Amino acid sequence: SQQGEEDPQALSIQEGENATMNCSYKTSINNLQWYRQNSGRGLVHLILIRSNEREKHSGRLRVTLDTSKKSSSLLITASRAADTASYFCATVPPNFGNEKLTFGTGTRLTIIP
Amino acid sequence: AAGVIQSPRHLIKEKRETATLKCYPIPRHDTVYWYQQGPGQDPQFLISFYEKMQSDKGSIPDRFSAQQFSDYHSELNMSSLELGDSALYFCASSLGDDEQFFGPGTRLTVL
Numbered sequence: 001s002q003q004g005e006e007d008p009q010a011l012s013i014q015e016g017e018n019a020t021m022n023c024s025y026k027t028s029i030n031n032l033q034w035y036r037q038n039s040g041r042g043l044v045h046l047i048l049i050r051s052n053e054r055e056k057h058s059g060r061l062r063v064t065l066d067t068s069k070k071s072s073s074l075l076i077t078a079s080r081a082a083d084t085a086s087y088f089c090a091t092v093p094p095n096f097g098n099e100k101l102t103f104g105t106g107t108r109l110t111i112i113p
Numbered sequence: 114a115a116g117v118i119q120s121p122r123h124l125i126k127e128k129r130e131t132a133t134l135k136c137y138p139i140p141r142h143d144t145v146y147w148y149q150q151g152p153g154q155d156p157q158f159l160i161s162f163y164e165k166m167q168s169d170k171g172s173i174p175d176r177f178s179a180q181q182f183s184d185y186h187s188e189l190n191m192s193s194l195e196l197g198d199s200a201l202y203f204c205a206s207s208l209g210d211d212e213q214f215f216g217p218g219t220r221l222t223v224l
Contacts, residue, residue: 042217043203044215045215097210097211098213099213101213103155103157105154
């Protein structure tokens with residue numbers, strides 16, 4: 001089954017710096033989504049980017065998608081302590097809607113105050 | 114706004130016991146999904162239901178079963194529990210194939 005792999009697995013940065021997390025996947029996609037998960041808590045949907053889009057913004061979040069390289073990146077600008085969480089990418093295969101999510105392995109982001 | 118509700122939030126069971134997890138989707142959502150997330154792992158899709166019928170099946174063990182009821186709530190039944198079943202179990206709901214909204218999860222610990 002298709003699965004995204006996040007890179008790095010763990011990232012620690014100072015508050016105020018930018019954080020970049022990458023996701024690579026194996027097969028074609030309909031769309032790619034990023035989720036945040038605070039420790040032991042539920043998943044929160046952050047942003048969705050479709051296969052025909054290259055970049056998308058939402059507040060301090062910027063997502064890029066390169067379908068030729070089968071990769072996506074999530075940039076969080078001006079990081080805050082509250083951004084400390086695990087971040088997962090999830091893909092949806094072609095010809096499916098969001099009912100067919102497959103999650104990647106996640107990046108653990110720690111923001112140091 | 115109403116969110117996905119899961120109960121219980123925490124559950125402790127002994128090996129070989131049975132557990133039942135409940136999920137109450139967002140009102141008017143017709144699709145429910147179950148995911149299992151082991152310690153330090155990514156969420157793994159187990160099973161989904163659309164309009165009370167099973168719509169898709171993932172890596173769900175034969176010891177587990179699930180159903181969606183007429184009021185759209187869903188239950189995940191887990192029998193002959195094993196230590197490896199200890200995990201966070203998430204339920205998500207959606208309206209058709211729109212965005213999935215996740216519940217807070219049930220943390221199951223098998224001793």
